[in-house]
Amino acid sequence: MFLKELSRKGLVTVLYDLNGTVHTLKGRVHQLNLRDQVLSLKDEREKVWPIRLSGIKEIHS
Numbered sequence: 001m002f003l004k005e006l007s008r009k010g011l012v013t014v015l016y017d018l019n020g021t022v023h024t025l026k027g028r029v030h031q032l033n034l035r036d037q038v039l040s041l042k043d044e045r046e047k048v049w050p051i052r053l054s055g056i057k058e059i060h061s
Helices: 002-009
Strands: 011-018 021-033 038-042 048-052 056-060
Touching: 011 038, 011 048, 021 048
Parallel strands: none
Antiparallel strands: 011 021, 011 056, 021 038, 038 048
8 A cells, every 4th residue: 555655755745635625734654544544644743643534635755
């Protein structure tokens, strides 16, 4: 799966939809939970942000 490969490369930028608004988040992959369909990113301030896989529009490494 390409998300597992991105987690090894370091920083990623994710564009995702949350309640009809597109947001951008840059960080490292903290956890990938395929059961709950959630990708967790840790930003520069070490805060963990959960993102639903269905809301992801683009991922850049």
